[in-house]
Amino acid sequence: MGDSQYSFSLTTFSPSGKLVQIEHALTAVGSGQTSLGIKGSIRANPLPPLCFLPYLIPFTVSTFSSSINCTILAANGVVIATEKKLPSILVDETSVQKIQALTPNIGVVYSGMGPDFRVLVRKSRKQAQQYYRLYKEHIPVTQLVRETAAVMQEFTQSGGVRPFGVSLLIAGYDDNGPQLYQVDPSGSYFSWKASAMGKNVSNAKTFLEKRYTEDMELDDAIHTAILTLKEGYEGQISSNNIEIGIIRADREFKYVIQTQFYSHFYHPVIQSGIAL
Amino acid sequence: MQTSKQNWAECRLPSPLDRPSLKAHRRPNILAERKAQHEYWRRPSFFLLPQSNPASAGCCFNSNSDPRTKEKGKRRERVREREKRGKKQPRRSPLSHRLRTQIRMTGSMDLPAKGGFSYDLCRRNDFLEKKGLKVPGFLKTGTTIVGLVFQDGVVLGADTRATEGPIVADKNCEKIHFMAPNIYCCGAGTAADTEAVTDMVSSQLQLHRYATGRESRVVTALTLLKSHLFKYQGHVSAALVLGGVDVTGPHLHTVYPHGSTDTLPFATMGSGSLAAMSVFESQYKEGLTREEGIQLVSDAIRAGIFNDLGSGSNVDVCVITKGKTEYLRNHELPNPRTYVSSKGYSFTKGQTEVLSTKITKITQLKQKVEVAEGGDAMEE
Numbered sequence: 297m298g299d300s301q302y303s304f305s306l307t308t309f310s311p312s313g314k315l316v317q318i319e320h321a322l323t324a325v326g327s328g329q330t331s332l333g334i335k336g337s338i339r340a341n342p343l344p345p346l347c348f349l350p351y352l353i354p355f356t357v358s359t360f361s362s363s364i365n366c367t368i369l370a371a372n373g374v375v376i377a378t379e380k381k382l383p384s385i386l387v388d389e390t391s392v393q394k395i396q397a398l399t400p401n402i403g404v405v406y407s408g409m410g411p412d413f414r415v416l417v418r419k420s421r422k423q424a425q426q427y428y429r430l431y432k433e434h435i436p437v438t439q440l441v442r443e444t445a446a447v448m449q450e451f452t453q454s455g456g457v458r459p460f461g462v463s464l465l466i467a468g469y470d471d472n473g474p475q476l477y478q479v480d481p482s483g484s485y486f487s488w489k490a491s492a493m494g495k496n497v498s499n500a501k502t503f504l505e506k507r508y509t510e511d512m513e514l515d516d517a518i519h520t521a522i523l524t525l526k527e528g529y530e531g532q533i534s535s536n537n538i539e540i541g542i543i544r545a546d547r548e549f550k551y552v553i554q555t556q557f558y559s560h561f562y563h564p565v566i567q568s569g570i571a572l
Numbered sequence: 573m574q575t576s577k578q579n580w581a582e583c584r585l586p587s588p589l590d591r592p593s594l595k596a597h598r599r600p601n602i603l604a605e606r607k608a609q610h611e612y613w614r615r616p617s618f619f620l621l622p623q624s625n626p627a628s629a630g631c632c633f634n635s636n637s638d639p640r641t642k643e644k645g646k647r648r649e650r651v652r653e654r655e656k657r658g659k660k661q662p663r664r665s666p667l668s669h670r671l672r673t674q675i676r677m678t679g680s681m682d683l684p685a686k687g688g689f690s691y692d693l694c695r696r697n698d699f700l701e702k703k704g705l706k707v708p709g710f711l712k713t714g715t716t717i718v719g720l721v722f723q724d725g726v727v728l729g730a731d732t733r734a735t736e737g738p739i740v741a742d743k744n745c746e747k748i749h750f751m752a753p754n755i756y757c758c759g760a761g762t763a764a765d766t767e768a769v770t771d772m773v774s775s776q777l778q779l780h781r782y783a784t785g786r787e788s789r790v791v792t793a794l795t796l797l798k799s800h801l802f803k804y805q806g807h808v809s810a811a812l813v814l815g816g817v818d819v820t821g822p823h824l825h826t827v828y829p830h831g832s833t834d835t836l837p838f839a840t841m842g843s844g845s846l847a848a849m850s851v852f853e854s855q856y857k858e859g860l861t862r863e864e865g866i867q868l869v870s871d872a873i874r875a876g877i878f879n880d881l882g883s884g885s886n887v888d889v890c891v892i893t894k895g896k897t898e899y900l901r902n903h904e905l906p907n908p909r910t911y912v913s914s915k916g917y918s919f920t921k922g923q924t925e926v927l928s929t930k931i932t933k934i935t936q937l938k939q940k941v942e943v944a945e946g947g948d949a950m951e952e
Contacts, residue, residue, distance in 0.1 A: 397782065421782050425775045 306452060306459065317459055318452060321481035324461035328407040330494035331378035331394075332524055333465045334508065334517045335476040373514045373544035374467035374474045376405045377521040379529060380539050395541040395551065399424045402437055402468035403541045403549040407494030408481075409461040416460060420444045437468035437475045441485050449483025463493045469543045496528035503527055514544060518552060689805045714882010716844030717747060717758035718872045719813045720856060721837045722865035725822045725893035726815035729869035730758045731844065731877050732902070733884035740884070744902070748890045752777050752788040753897060755816030756890045757797075760842035761809040761829060769810050773797055790816040790823035794833055802831030811841045817892050844876025844883040851875045862891065870904050877906060 306317040378394050394413075395405045398420045406413040423443045427435040444464065452459045459481040465488075466477045478493065479485040490508045492500035507520050518540060525538055540552040701707065717730045734742035749757045749770040755777075759766025773796045777788045794814055801808055812827040826839045838856050840848040851872040860868065866889055876883045887904040890897070 418783075421779055425779055429771060429775050 306457070307455060315452065315482070318482045321459040321461050322463075325408040325463045325481065325493060326495070326497065328409070328462070328494045329379050329381055329394075330492060330496050330500060330525070330528060331376070331405045331407045331465055332490070332492035332500055332504065332521060333374060333376040333405070333467055333476050333488065334490040334504070334512065334521055335374050335467075335474050335488065336372060336512045336514065336517055372474070373469060373517075373542055374476050375514065375517045375521050375540065375542050376403060376465055376467045376476075377518075377525055377538060377540040378405045378407075379525055379533075380537055389536050393539070395539045397541075397549045398440060398466070399435060399468075399549075401434065401470060401543060401547040401549060402440055402466060403543060404464050404466045405539075405541065406462045406464050408463060412460040412462045413464070416444060416447065416462065416464065419447050423447075434470070436470045436472070437466065437477070438472075440468070441466050441477045441479060445479050445483045445485045448479060448481060452482060465491065465493065467541070467543055468549075469545065469547045474543065492524065499527055500524050514542065518542065688803050689807070714844070714880060715747060715760035715842030716840065716848050716873055716876025716880060716883040717760050717813045717842050718840045718845075718848045718852070718869055718876075719758065719815045719824045719826075719838065720852065720860070720865060720869060721815075721822050721824050722860040722862060724862060725817045725891065726824055727862075727865040727869045728756055728758050728813060728815050728890040728892070729873045730888045731873055731883040732886045732888060733877075733882070734763055735882055743885050746888065746901070748888050748899065750774060751793050751814070752781070752816065754787060754818060754892060755790055755793050755814070756892060756897070756899070757793070757815075758813040758841070760811040760813075765808045765810040766812065769797065769800060769808060770812070773800070787818055788816075789818040789820065790814065790825065794825050794827065797827050798831045798833050801827065801829060806830040813839050813841050815892060817894050822892070840872065840876075842876070842883065844873075844880035847875040847879040848872035862893075866891065866900075866903070874904070874906055 306315065308315075310316050376395060380389065380392060380394055382389055382392065394410075395403060396413075396417050397403050398417065402424075404417065404420070406416075420440060420443070424435045424440055427433075427439065427443075444466070448460050451457045461481065463481065464479045466479065468475050476488050476491070477485050478488055478491050489510075490504045492504060503524050504520070507523070512520070521540065522533070522538070526533055529537070531537075535553060541549060542552055543549045697707075714733065714735045715731060717728075719726060719728045728748055730747035732742075732744045732747065733740055734745040745763070747758055747760070747766075749759055749766070751757050751770060751774045757770050759770060773793055776796055777793060780792065781788055793816070797812060797814065801810065806829045809829050810827075811829055813824070814827060815822075815824045817823070824836055824839055826834045826836065826841055837858070838852045840846075840852065849872075851868070855868055855871070869889055870887050873883075873887045877885070877887070885907055886902045887906065889900040889903040891900065892898075
């Protein structure tokens with residue numbers, strides 16, 4: 297490839313006008329564990345349905361199989377999910393948390409390199425705090441996405457650094473309603489109704505395209521997310537293998553821990569994820 | 573030159589008397605000359621020169637007004653005369669160059685690269701004090717803030733008056749600041765300092781909560797506050813009463829502007845602290861219930877409000893227990909404002925004397941503007 301001699305230095309364009317290092321970063325993302333997200337439409341009923349009440353009753357455990365990360369914007373919120381395939385059964389899965397909260401109303405999931413994700417989460421949290429201290433207003437989702445993307449872009453135009461090997465799915469709920477953004481290693485960001493990244497991304501996206509409806513409810517969205525993850529996962533899915541985070545109209549980012557459900561009738565048990 | 577970066581107290585200017593000059597035989601009074609020169613550059617009025625240009629405010633040496641510079645100008649002329657005559661210039665000894673550089677560098681104060689207290693002006697300040705210059709006094713800021721530990725948690729209380737000298741600046745300000753959902757902090761002293769410090773530590777605690785995934789602890793807030801205040805050596809005038817409930821139980825601390833802290837079952841701070849402390853000392857006991865705690869805190873604050881000029885207006889109370897925090901803003905209003913009618917002032921007609929009358933007719937603007945179609949007036 298004629299590009300190969302331009303591929304080692306990030307700050308040099310190739311003759312075809314590409315920054316080859318960023319392409320490589322996207323490849324790194326594409327080989328990471330899948331994540332997905334779904335956003336519901338704002339047209340639908342913003343109140344949580346009454347059928348949430350029976351969720352307090354535990355049911356028997358069922359297993360999912362899905363190893364994709366997806367985020368889905370539901371009618372009254374956003375769902376983000378990821379598979380959590382650990383390298384060995386000896387790894388303590390409670391110590392691994394791939395979905396993180398950046399502010400009480402914004403959560404994030406990634407595909408790609410974990411350590412890069414940690415650095416970005418730390419920077420984004422600090423920027424959200426600085427925004428709050430300056431304007432005494434909680435940072436809107438678009439602002440945080442923009443600032444995170446600016447950080448990622450900085451690392452594509454500096455000397456001696458490499459781009460981040462992660463793509464982020466940032467989900468939040470603010471005055472503009474539920475929002476879902478994907479941020480790439482190049483620093484570009486897009487708003488999605490439903491998206492997937494990582495391994496099996498094409499299958500996941502096709503599945504989402506088929507299953508996604510504009511006025512999806514949140515529990516439907518969670519179910520769709522799990523089914524999408526199930527598509528590409530080899531093996532049994534259980535609550536230890538996947539992570540799901542949701543944000544609803546109450547604007548609090550929470551984790552979903554499904555201890556028990558029937559395979560045909562899904563009842564998520566929702567836990568507040570962060571002790572704040 | 574490392575001089576300006578070292579601690580000023582350690583810096584010792586080399587005396588010109590340390591090393592005799594090689595050309596002493598040429599100028600027999602060289603030692604006296606050097607001594608005079610040294611005395612000149614270290615003269616007291618040096619530091620008290622008025623600064624006309626604010627940009628040079630940090631600089632003690634104003635070359636335009638200094639008579640020595642004019643002498644130097646004359647010296648340059650002398651050098652040029654010598655060169656014209658073809659005579660060699662005398663070589664300057666390295667010592668005088670070093671002395672010269674140090675003198676030059678003392679003229680412009682270097683700011684420290686990092687934060688914290690800068691010791692550059694300590695020597696000057698000591699000198700000025702010896703000469704009799706009075707240091708500006710501290711403005712007493714008025715507040716009564718209290719805290720006590722009861723059986724289920726912590727109760728904090730504060731008055732709501734903010735003063736600017738003898739004037740009440742804010743009749744209903746908030747002195748109980750949020751640090752964490754389970755930790756609140758009352759602040760006395762300069763309002764800006766307490767606000768800024770508590771905001772900053774609150775932000776740091778939030779980041780810490782995200783990093784650890786746990787509820788914040790009161791000792792964490794305490795340590796962050798005290799290390800910040802110590803770093804600024806008491807110049808951040810914030811006296812705080814910090815209270816909260818965490819996994820280890822209820823805690824109450826006081827933080828002083830210089831960075832020292834106390835851990836107490838009941839505490840008061842501010843100018844009304846003695847009035848409030850008298851109430852606590854006589855009525856506090858262990859194992860108070862919630863109602864008793866709130867009542868005692870209100871009594872203490874009211875004692876401060878009525879007996880201290882710097883405190884006044886209303887009583888704010890904050891009750892923190894495990895899992896729940898209640899901020900009772902304006903829990904008591906012992907100083908209600910008795911106003912006249914809400915309609916405001918009413919003046920009957922004829923009460924105001926008319927001095928002159930001038931009537932101007934307002935004409936309607938009837939100018940029409942024609943909009944021309946097309947044309948290339950504004951090319952994109």
